[in-house]
Amino acid sequence: MSTNRRGFLKGLAGAGAGAAATGMAGCAPDISPAPFVNAEKDASRRVVLTVSRYPDLSRPGGAITLRVQGEQQVLVAHPQGTQYVVLTSLCTHSGCPLGFEKNEAICPCHLSRFALDGTVTHPPARQPLRQFSSSFDSESGELTIDFGAGEEGFPSVVDGKIFFPFAQFPDLQTPGGKVEGTPGGYGTAIFVFSLEDGTYAAVDSICTHQQCPVQFRETEDDLFCFCHNSRFTKTGEVREGPALVTGDLKKFSVTSDTTGVTVAIV
Ligand code: FES
Ligand code: FES
Structure with missing residues (x-):
């Protein structure tokens, strides 16, 4: 079911409401979040939308905000x-x-703008939006969104594990090295760190506060959420910000041998 633009405040519940409410004092009068639509996913984490059922999406230039339980909210x-x-x-x-x-995707709060590939075209935002895999079948009029799809060239989940061969990811052989990407079958970016003490850590990229993606900061050697300034260590422990209430990043167990690093994703 779609909510109209007057449903903005209602739609914010569970979708970054705290931040949005804070930012509303600076809202531009003529830009509103895209109308909210709820949908179900299948066992493969795919959502199929018959576009003609959603007038806000079927018109060129239109957009909706899609909410799917257990997945990141998407535009x-x-x-x-x-x-x-x-x-x-x-x-x-x-x-x-x-x-x-x-x-362009436009933020009503402080007017950041993003291109169709998610890159920032106007500040104050500095970090890009993540793009999700989708395909449109013009015969059936169905748009399929794949929440489990990974990044090209990044390893996928096999039997609940992701293997990073050193031959392909040499940074993991160096203390202080890292890899970052979205594994197929998981669909959300993860970080794998080679720590200074010779061990490894792997964590999810989704902030536990309100599900913004965290970014690695070289200068601070930490993971930072630019949405409301929560800070995490490379092993996922929350150190500062509103995520102190919601907790650490999701952590994965990691093993290694002479050929590479294995992350258990389950
Ligand atoms: S929240 Fe400030 S520009 Fe989007
Ligand atoms: S989403 Fe609020 S601090 Fe990360």
Whole structure:
């Protein structure tokens, strides 16, 4: 079911509401978050939308905010023709839900703008939005969004584990090295760190406060959530910010041998 733009406040519940409410004092009057739509996923973590059922999405230039239980909330936009893009729907500046206008995702709170590939085109946001895998079948009019899809060239989950061969990921042989990416079959970015003491750590990239993605900061050697400034160690422990209430990043167990590093994703 779709909620209209007057449903903004209602729609914010559970979707970065704290940040959005804070930012609303600076809201631009003519930009609103894309209307909210709830949908179900299948066992493969795919969502299939019959686009014609959603007038806000079927018109070129339209967009909806899609909520699927257990997945990141996403902005589904229809720039033109049969082109559709799916991006994280929360602004990377302070977590406000995004609107869509003139082929850009726009934040109503402080007017950050993002291109169709998620890159920042206007500050104050500095971090890009994540793009999700999707495909449109023009015969059936169905848009399929794959929440479990991974990044090209990044290892996938096999039997609940991800293997990073040193031959392909030499940074993991150096203390202080790291790899970052989205494994197929998991669908969310993870970090794997080679720690200074010779051990390894692997953590999920989703902040436990309001589900913004955390970023690695070289200068601070930590993981930082730019939405509301929560800070985590490379082993996932929360150190500062509102995530002190919600807890550490999700941690994965890691083993290694002479050939590479294995992360258990279950
Ligand atoms: S929350 Fe500040 S620009 Fe989006
Ligand atoms: S989402 Fe609020 S601190 Fe990360």
